[in-house]
Amino acid sequence: MTSQTGTWLYGVTDSPAAIRRDSFDHLTGVGGGKLHLVSAGGLTAVAETVSLAEFGETALRRNLEDLDWLDSTARAHHRVIDALASQVQLVPLRLATVYREDGNVQSMLSEHGPRLRAALHRTASRAEWGVKAYAEQPASARAEAPRVSSGHGAPGSGAAYLRRRRDELAASQQDRHAALVSAQQLHAELARLAADTRLHPPQSPELTGNKSAMVLNAAYLIDDQRAAGFRQAVDDLRNRLPLQLELTGPWPPYSFADAGPDLR
Amino acid sequence: MTPYPADRPPAGRAPADQAPAERVALPADRIALVDLLDRVLAGGVVIAGDITLSVADVDMVTISLRALVTSVSALAAHLPAPASTNWMPDDS
Numbered sequence: 001m002t003s004q005t006g007t008w009l010y011g012v013t014d015s016p017a018a019i020r021r022d023s024f025d026h027l028t029g030v031g032g033g034k035l036h037l038v039s040a041g042g043l044t045a046v047a048e049t050v051s052l053a054e055f056g057e058t059a060l061r062r063n064l065e066d067l068d069w070l071d072s073t074a075r076a077h078h079r080v081i082d083a084l085a086s087q088v089q090l091v092p093l094r095l096a097t098v099y100r101e102d103g104n105v106q107s108m109l110s111e112h113g114p115r116l117r118a119a120l121h122r123t124a125s126r127a128e129w130g131v132k133a134y135a136e137q138p139a140s141a142r143a144e145a146p147r148v149s150s151g152h153g154a155p156g157s158g159a160a161y162l163r164r165r166r167d168e169l170a171a172s173q174q175d176r177h178a179a180l181v182s183a184q185q186l187h188a189e190l191a192r193l194a195a196d197t198r199l200h201p202p203q204s205p206e207l208t209g210n211k212s213a214m215v216l217n218a219a220y221l222i223d224d225q226r227a228a229g230f231r232q233a234v235d236d237l238r239n240r241l242p243l244q245l246e247l248t249g250p251w252p253p254y255s256f257a258d259a260g261p262d263l264r
Numbered sequence: 265m266t267p268y269p270a271d272r273p274p275a276g277r278a279p280a281d282q283a284p285a286e287r288v289a290l291p292a293d294r295i296a297l298v299d300l301l302d303r304v305l306a307g308g309v310v311i312a313g314d315i316t317l318s319v320a321d322v323d324m325v326t327i328s329l330r331a332l333v334t335s336v337s338a339l340a341a342h343l344p345a346p347a348s349t350n351w352m353p354d355d356s
Contacts, residue, residue, distance in 0.1 A: 006313075006315050009313070011308075012309070052315070055315075056315060057315055070297075070301075074297065074300050074301060074304050075295070075300065078303075078304055092303075092309070093308050093309050094304065094305065094307065094308035094309065095304040095305050095308065096313075097310075097311055097312075097313045098315035099313045099314050100315060108311060112309075112311055116309065119309055128303075200302045200306065203298055207298045217302070219303075248295075248299060254303035255303060255306075256307075257307055257309040258308075258310060
């Protein structure tokens with residue numbers, strides 16, 4: 001049956017001795033199993049032996065399309081990383097990094113050692129904070145507000161309709177432009193407090209449940225000792241800018257695990 | 265990451281059972297899935313496992329997000345299609 005299992009990875013640390021054994025022993029992973037450590041070349045991966053019937057390549061292709069499976073697996077993956085990142089410096093690995101056996105994980109640790117060490121160094125004593133900004137008022141709300149007729153044309157006439165529609169579109173575009181300008185200012189001010197930044201694609205209203213347009217979906221890598229200042233800055237900007245802001249964090253440094261292009 | 269209280273002393277790591285009051289982050293079971301996927305699928309170190317080698321990076325993310333969007337859209341069928349640039353709700 002050993003050929004029917006694989007090794008699911010959560011993250012990599014260079015200080016496994018700092019992991020608190022009691023909490024480690026109580027953690028369960030994506031497959032509901034206990035975790036173990038795999039070490040090579042001075043690096044240690046946090047791993048779980050999983051069934052390939054659920055986490056093998058074929059099964060993953062199918063399961064990733066299943067929202068309930070994806071939801072519970074993403075949360076389980078995050079729970080482990082979140083718990084351990086609170087104890088040791090840990091660089092998260094992307095969801096669904098699976099090996100045939102622990103020996104192959106050791107090869108990976110050796111092969112990717114420099115890259116993993118660089119990631120650990122880059123994120124040491126830092127956490128990720130997420131900031132999402134929405135245009136303050138749904139443009140549709142304003143477009144639906146009663147408008148004073150500018151004069152000619154009966155209310156129901158084609159000309160009046162077209163003029164009203166044009167005004168609505170112009171107002172909506174102005175709202176959006178103003179929100180984007182505010183979002184740029186927001187990002188610039190927060191980026192000054194950050195060691196690094198990443199911009200994620202804005203989420204659609206269908207996903208956020210917020211009728212206002214998301215104009216910024218950013219991640220900031222913040223020194224732990226500057227976290228309070230960062231949160232204060234977000235609060236200040238919330239009052240100063242015509243945007244709805246959502247702050248989440250501290251997150252394990254997911255968005256900064258790879259040295260990607262800084263889109264700032 | 266429970267022990268990242270904003271006022272944590274710079275040196276040393278706080279025990280995990282301290283400072284939940286300082287958290288902004290929600291427990292894992294209350295985090296919005298879409299925020300989580302932004303991070304666990306689009307973030308993290310990307311290393312091809314030997315099992316998942318042939319699941320292309322981008323494929324995996326888009327497959328999953330498509331599942332998410334499709335499912336959420338089904339719940340919010342009164343909203344325009346996700347790909348539409350006309351995102352304004354039309355039912356209010």
